[in-house]
Amino acid sequence: MVAKTDPTVAAGDADITARREAFYARADTQHLAPLWTRLKALVPKLPVHQLVPHVWHYDDLRPHVMESARQISAAEAERRVMILENPSLRGTSQVTNTLYAGLQLIMPGEVAPAHRHTQSALRFIVEGSGAYTAVDGEKTIMQPGDFVITPSWTWHHHGHEGAGPMVWLDGLDIPLCTFFGSTFREDHDQAEAPVERPLGDAMARFGSGLLPVGHVAKNLNSPVFNYPWARTREALHVLSKAGAPDAHTGHWMRYVNPVDGGWAMPTMATMVRLLPAGFATQPYRSSDSMVFTTVEGRGELRVADQVFALGPRDIAVVPGWMPYTLHAQDDWALFSYSDRVAQEKLGLWREARG
Ligand code: GTQ
Numbered sequence: 001m002v003a004k005t006d007p008t009v010a011a012g013d014a015d016i017t018a019r020r021e022a023f024y025a026r027a028d029t030q031h032l033a034p035l036w037t038r039l040k041a042l043v044p045k046l047p048v049h050q051l052v053p054h055v056w057h058y059d060d061l062r063p064h065v066m067e068s069a070r071q072i073s074a075a076e077a078e079r080r081v082m083i084l085e086n087p088s089l090r091g092t093s094q095v096t097n098t099l100y101a102g103l104q105l106i107m108p109g110e111v112a113p114a115h116r117h118t119q120s121a122l123r124f125i126v127e128g129s130g131a132y133t134a135v136d137g138e139k140t141i142m143q144p145g146d147f148v149i150t151p152s153w154t155w156h157h158h159g160h161e162g163a164g165p166m167v168w169l170d171g172l173d174i175p176l177c178t179f180f181g182s183t184f185r186e187d188h189d190q191a192e193a194p195v196e197r198p199l200g201d202a203m204a205r206f207g208s209g210l211l212p213v214g215h216v217a218k219n220l221n222s223p224v225f226n227y228p229w230a231r232t233r234e235a236l237h238v239l240s241k242a243g244a245p246d247a248h249t250g251h252w253m254r255y256v257n258p259v260d261g262g263w264a265m266p267t268m269a270t271m272v273r274l275l276p277a278g279f280a281t282q283p284y285r286s287s288d289s290m291v292f293t294t295v296e297g298r299g300e301l302r303v304a305d306q307v308f309a310l311g312p313r314d315i316a317v318v319p320g321w322m323p324y325t326l327h328a329q330d331d332w333a334l335f336s337y338s339d340r341v342a343q344e345k346l347g348l349w350r351e352a353r354g
Contacts, residue, residue, distance in 0.1 A: 049097055050088045051289055051319035053303040058126070058313035065103050065167060074110040074158075075191070081105075081170060086317060093174065095317050096289035098339040099268070100174040105167050106131050106160045114157035114188035119177045120221070120267055121150035124169040124293060124335050125229075126313050130162015135225050136218075137196035142168065145229025145295045147255055147270055147335065151221040153184075155193040169293055169315065171337045173267045202226070206258055215259065220266035222257035227264075229295065236274040236333060248284040248353045250275040250326065269340035275299060275328035283323040286351040288338035292316040297332035301325075310334075323352075 024034060035042070065082050074080045081102035086095050095101035103126065106112060114134075123133065125146045132139045136154040148168075150156045160166055177183045205212055207224035217223070236251060245251045252273040255264040263269055269288065272295070275281070292301070298311040303324045310316060318324050326332070343349035 047287060047321045049289075049319060051086055051096060051317070052088045053306055053308070053316070053318055053322065053324075054087050055301070055308040055310060055314060055316045056084055057311075058315070061103060061315075062167075065105050066165060069105055069107050069165065074106055074112045077112075078115070079104060079112055079170075084315060084317075095291055096175075096319070096339070098173060098176040098179070098342070099289070099291065099337070100170070100172040101291050101315065101317075102170040102172075103167055104158075104170050105165055106158055107165055108160050108163055110160055111191050112158040113191040114155050114193035115185060116153050116155045116188070117185035118152050118182055119172045119174050120152045120265055121156075122171040122265065122268060122270060122337060123148040123150070124171070124337075126167045126169055126293070128162075128164050128166030130164070131158065131160040131166035133158045134193060134195050137194060138201055138225070139195050139199055140202075140226040141199065142166070142226070143229060145233065145333075145335075147227040147229075147232070147264075147272075149221050149225045149265055151219045151225075151265075154219070155188055157188070157192055159192070171268060171291060173339070173342075176267060176339065176342065211258065217259050222255070222259070222264040224258060224264075227255055232272055233296075233333065236272065237331075240274050240276055240331075245274075245276060245279055248282045249273065250279065250281060250328075263341045265341065267339060267342045268337050270335070270337050272333065272335050275326055275332040275334070277328055277330045277332075280327040281325050282354065283325055284351070284353055285321050285323045286338075286340070287320045287349055288340040288343055289320040290318045290336050290338040292318065292334050292336045295333040295335055297328065297330045299326055299328040299330075299332040302327070321350075 068080050068082055081104045083093050084095050084101040093100055125142045125144045129143055132141050133148055135150050135156045202223055202225055240251050250273045255270045257264050293315045294310050294312050301308045301310050301316055303318050303322050340349055
């Protein structure tokens with residue numbers, strides 16, 4: 001039954017605001033607040049966030065990244081990284097609400113010392129060759145376009161036995177771990193953690209269309225921890241000849257954990273797409289804010305009413321639920337990462353075409 005008289009109105013409209021404010025003040029002394037003044041903001045119809053779309057052109061970043069090596073060694077810095085901050089989140093080390101992005105530089109002969117942390121890290125190699133990362137007892141030599149995984153709580157260090165500077169994009173779920181209050185780190189007692197298996201061991205065991213019989217997963221990540229660009233590129237080009245690209249997303253593939261067919265990492269979705277020269281996508285949006293980088297080719301990214309030209313090694317961030325389109329000038333290969341895996345596991349992820 002609906003009450004015939006509303007006691008809040010019965011006292012007289014003129015007093016109502018003052019009476020409520022006085023009530024809020026009394027409740028406030030007990031660290032209590034009314035929901036109804038905040039409900040629409042707390043539970044909005046559509047995602048509300050401060051993020052803005054942005055593009056970092058590698059040519060503009062590179063001099064600063066290179067200068068970092070003249071300012072500090074990898075050993076002293078522990079990780080010599082220039083952080084990419086969303087322009088609306090300056091000072092937070094966030095590229096999105098849940099993700100971090102940075103450009104890490106290592107010079108020949110340097111070692112970035114071994115540590116481990118609960119945050120998961122991905123590396124997407126931007127330039128150079130000959131550097132390695134050692135993860136959980138195995139080294140891998142990195143090449144531009146390779147996607148490399150550092151699972152949560154695994155020992156890792158980086159080194160460079162080749163020539164010339166080596167730069168990669170670091171993607172970590174740092175803000176997500178901070179939000180959950182689940183951030184832990186530990187330093188190894190040696191700069192280089194023990195390497196126990198030969199180069200290529202993980203690829204042979206897990207990345208060759210085979211799995212060791214009786215294999216039991218060690219953690220929630222793909223045991224293939226380096227997905228080399230040469231193989232990814234070949235796959236994209238072969239499939240692009242076999243059929244038309246998806247109208248909204250292009251030829252879009254995800255990096256897969258061969259053990260269970262799921263995502264390669266437990267919090268971050270890593271994907272790669274090829275857009276044939278001249279192809280333009282129809283608008284697409286999803287609830288995961290996404291970081292993009294161009295591997296090869298160039299094109300135009302439109303987000304809301306902004307237009308960004310993206311060339312090789314440029315990095316972009318597209319806020320969740322903002323429609324975007326991609327228009328390829330030449331065959332355009334784009335890597336991306338987002339928190340889609342975490343959103344899917346929590347039943348939150350949405351997408352819309354058009
Ligand atoms: O390479 O372990 O960009 O721990 C930030 C934190 C890289 C790393 C980053 C890290 C690392």
